[in-house]
Amino acid sequence: AQKVTQAQTEISVVEKEDVTLDCVYETRDTTYYLFWYKQPPSGELVFLIRRNSFDEQNEISGRYSWNFQKSTSSFNFTITASQVVDSAVYFCALKKAGRRALTFGSGTRLQVQP
Amino acid sequence: DGGITQSPKYLFRKEGQNVTLSCEQNLNHDAMYWYRQDPGQGLRLIYYSQIVNDFQKGDIAEGYSVSREKKESFPLTVTSAQKNPTAFYLCASSIGTPDGITDTQYFGPGTRLTVL
Numbered sequence: 387a388q389k390v391t392q393a394q395t396e397i398s399v400v401e402k403e404d405v406t407l408d409c410v411y412e413t414r415d416t417t418y419y420l421f422w423y424k425q426p427p428s429g430e431l432v433f434l435i436r437r438n439s440f441d442e443q444n445e446i447s448g449r450y451s452w453n454f455q456k457s458t459s460s461f462n463f464t465i466t467a468s469q470v471v472d473s474a475v476y477f478c479a480l481k482k483a484g485r486r487a488l489t490f491g492s493g494t495r496l497q498v499q500p
Numbered sequence: 501d502g503g504i505t506q507s508p509k510y511l512f513r514k515e516g517q518n519v520t521l522s523c524e525q526n527l528n529h530d531a532m533y534w535y536r537q538d539p540g541q542g543l544r545l546i547y548y549s550q551i552v553n554d555f556q557k558g559d560i561a562e563g564y565s566v567s568r569e570k571k572e573s574f575p576l577t578v579t580s581a582q583k584n585p586t587a588f589y590l591c592a593s594s595i596g597t598p599d600g601i602t603d604t605q606y607f608g609p610g611t612r613l614t615v616l
Contacts, residue, residue, distance in 0.1 A: 390542070395540075419602070421604070423607070428609065429588065429590075429609055429610040429612075430590075430607055430608065430609040430610060431543075431590060431592075431607035432607075433604055433605075433606055433607075436604050438602075477542060477543070479542075481603075483599060486531070486533070486545075486548050486550070486556070486603075487533070487545035487548065487558055487559065488543070488545075488605060489542075490542025490543045490544075491542050492540065492541055492542050493540075493541075493542055
């Protein structure tokens with residue numbers, strides 16, 4: 387069985403603070419992909435990143451960075467210098483070989499106050 | 501612009517009625533998906549289709565039906581057999597790679613269904 391846990395239900399920060407969203411996953415497979423999606427109030431899920439299980443390099447994209455650690459089965463997402471437009475629900479998801487569906491975590495609601 | 505459209509944005513249904521949610525994509529993607537989202541939860545897969553005229557049940561297919569007559573379209577019917585249909589429904593599509601794992605799914609704006 388596979389599972390994604392986002393233990394932080396809701397996080398509130400003030401603009402310009404850094405914030406890290408945690409994602410812990412469980413899978414017995416050696417080949418899998420991890421994803422982060424952003425869901426703004428409009429409802430649409432916006433794809434942010436995809437990372438395969440063989441690539442543990444951290445990735446940075448502007449103010450966003452991701453830390454993938456297989457040893458702790460974690461794929462954490464950090465927003466540097468948060469902005470009000472970052473307010474959204476963020477989902478971590480897992481996909482394994484042979485399964486078309488994504489397994490989603492329950493999401494973390496991030497509120498960035500001005 | 502390429503993308504995924506869903507209509508309507510809001511839908512109200514009386515108990516006992518069937519209702520169909522529309523999903524259209526012009527990304528030339530082979531694979532399409534329907535997910536359901538309940539408050540405070542992640543998304544769960546209802547149905548998916550890898551090619552035209554083919555579709556497979558997901559984790560929560562009971563009470564739902566789909567068709568895939570055209571590559572661009574993947575409508576979802578919520579039948580009266582679905583006991584708790586009030587939810588947010590998201591359609592997604594992906595290129596549809598043979599291994600199924602290197603795909604990235606892109607989502608539409610969603611339809612919020614409320615049963616009165």
